[in-house]
Amino acid sequence: MKTSSAYALFILCSYCSLAVCQQQILSPHLTLRNATLEDADDIATVMIAAFSPLRFWQYLYQFQEEVPHEHHRCVRLGVVQALDAPFSHVEVIEAPADSNLTVAAAAIWIQHNASYDGMRMPHVSTGCRHKDMNVTRALDYKHKFDAAKNKYLDEVFGSEQLYLTLLGTHPDYQLHGAGSRLLERGIEVGKTNNVNVTLIAQPTAEGFYVHNGFFSAKNISITSADEDESFRYNVMAYNFTSGGL
Numbered sequence: 001m002k003t004s005s006a007y008a009l010f011i012l013c014s015y016c017s018l019a020v021c022q023q024q025i026l027s028p029h030l031t032l033r034n035a036t037l038e039d040a041d042d043i044a045t046v047m048i049a050a051f052s053p054l055r056f057w058q059y060l061y062q063f064q065e066e067v068p069h070e071h072h073r074c075v076r077l078g079v080v081q082a083l084d085a086p087f088s089h090v091e092v093i094e095a096p097a098d099s100n101l102t103v104a105a106a107a108i109w110i111q112h113n114a115s116y117d118g119m120r121m122p123h124v125s126t127g128c129r130h131k132d133m134n135v136t137r138a139l140d141y142k143h144k145f146d147a148a149k150n151k152y153l154d155e156v157f158g159s160e161q162l163y164l165t166l167l168g169t170h171p172d173y174q175l176h177g178a179g180s181r182l183l184e185r186g187i188e189v190g191k192t193n194n195v196n197v198t199l200i201a202q203p204t205a206e207g208f209y210v211h212n213g214f215f216s217a218k219n220i221s222i223t224s225a226d227e228d229e230s231f232r233y234n235v236m237a238y239n240f241t242s243g244g245l
Helices: 037-051 055-060 066-083 135-157 178-193 203-210
Strands: 033-034 088-094 103-111 162-169 196-203 216-225 231-240
Touching: 033 066, 033 178, 037 066, 037 088, 037 103, 037 162, 037 203, 055 231, 066 088, 066 103, 066 196, 088 178, 103 178, 135 196, 135 216, 135 231, 162 178, 162 196, 196 203, 196 216, 203 231
Parallel strands: none
Antiparallel strands: 033 088, 088 103, 103 162, 196 231, 216 231
């Protein structure tokens, strides 16, 4: 196995309390498939539903509740760019047939390429006016996160990487194995291509990744623009030597 890896600029699995989520049952035989442009709307819906309760998302997308349509449009644009990029691969778990959505969960995997600036969080695009976003916060956050990513991932694992940039499950379908199946698929690809898989996890998701064979490599904190708040993440790598799954 090469000493290279994949990382997620943000690998984000949101936490949802059973007390507030209306859980829906997925089929025991989860249908995983490649995403298409027709899925972009629903993938954006899944991402917003999964991540908007998280503090980092609220900090960056400060005005999302005031302009929900603009917020959805900008997130969708990032999804479309990921779908169009030749070095990215988007996979989904299908939602039940009686759902209003076509997908219950989605993952965006990207072959490392320094020129890629597609579906990252925060995603600042010239295609959106970003009335949903505090752009000053977002640019500051991105600069600090990229510096941490370069130090703790690129310099450690090298430039030949496959990384998972986003993973999200709609709250209605969490806790039924959709996220785990998408993660397993990425690990399978890493093994086939002889590269490791790494990610930067939200604190609420660390246990999920440990359960799926990852170990903690480094804890990092990103300070807010006003330095009155910090956001903690865990740089994690899949342990191929122990068999992981």
